[in-house]
């Protein structure tokens with residue numbers, strides 16, 4: 001039986017990501033956030049389960065759909081929201097925006113807008129850990145739409161060849177913008193490619209945050225123990241459009257409603273209610289609401305980035321510490 005405090009803690013992280021993004025969507029509609037905004041709503045259990053399976057010094061690298069991983073890794077809601085608002089107090093000093101979150105303190109190395117482009121960087125990060133003899137694992141998240149990008153192939157090929165400590169996590173949320181995997185991939189299984197790289201794999205539907213944590217831990221432990229990389233495909237679903245400008249006409253309302261019934265966050269909530277923890281849940285929900293409201297206030301009141309950031313972010317590299 002899982003420890004109830006741990007169960008509540010993982011619920012809190014998932015609820016924080018969801019509420020953070022609901023408020024981000026509202027602020028975007030109000031014109032307070034510019035550029036792109038890709039929401040992770042529906043997929044929270046993947047980031048939270050993965051971060052629960054990792055150790056403190058492990059690295060996370062992900063796509064433009066990066067708010068969930070950043071918050072699950074420990075970035076403050078303030079630094080995340082301020083980044084969305086383009087403010088100097090944001091995690092990337094307001095210069096990156098939604099797609100370019102970065103948090104060296106929590107080893108969250110981005111936030112990348114080029115589909116698949118971060119995967120060779122992830123392999124390089126894992127190479128560095130191995131070269132330095134550090135027991136760190138890199139978790140590289142990507143969508144199924146990136147699976148056929150050349151960068152993905154190159155990264156997996158070298159990672160397997162050099163037995164790098166990395167776990168490639170494909171979050172298969174069924175659509176690459178509006179394109180289903182069946183229109184870009186001849187087989188309905190991203191992990192079918194793993195044997196070609198000489199890599200072990202795992203594949204499952206995201207049903208529960210504990211399940212995700214425990215399945216990923218197998219691959220993470222293998223990587224840390226010198227067993228090389230793995231490819232894990234997690235079938236999940238995003239409840240919102242690809243980005244804020246996507247009305248989602250490629251899927252039916254019935255499909256969306258059916259998927260919402262399988263929401264791992266709702267499932268965790270129901271379990272905790274059934275365990276008699278309704279009061280604890282209400283307290284967490286109130287705290288999370290306040291944390292997100294505080295983050296919005298903080299972002300609104302923070303200053304815009306000014307020319308003083310130019311030198312340190314362009315020439316000296318101090319920004320990346």
Ligand SMILES: Cc1ncc(C[n+]2csc(CCOP(=O)(O)OP(=O)(O)O)c2C)c(N)n1
Pocket residue numbers: 063065113114115116142143144145146147173175176177242
């Ligand atoms: C190299 C490249 N090609 C195309 C795009 C435009 N683009 C942005 S997101 C996206 C879909 C990617 O889908 P997927 O990898 O499944 O991730 P998801 O958005 O579902 O999380 C595309 C084609 C891009 N950013 N980079």
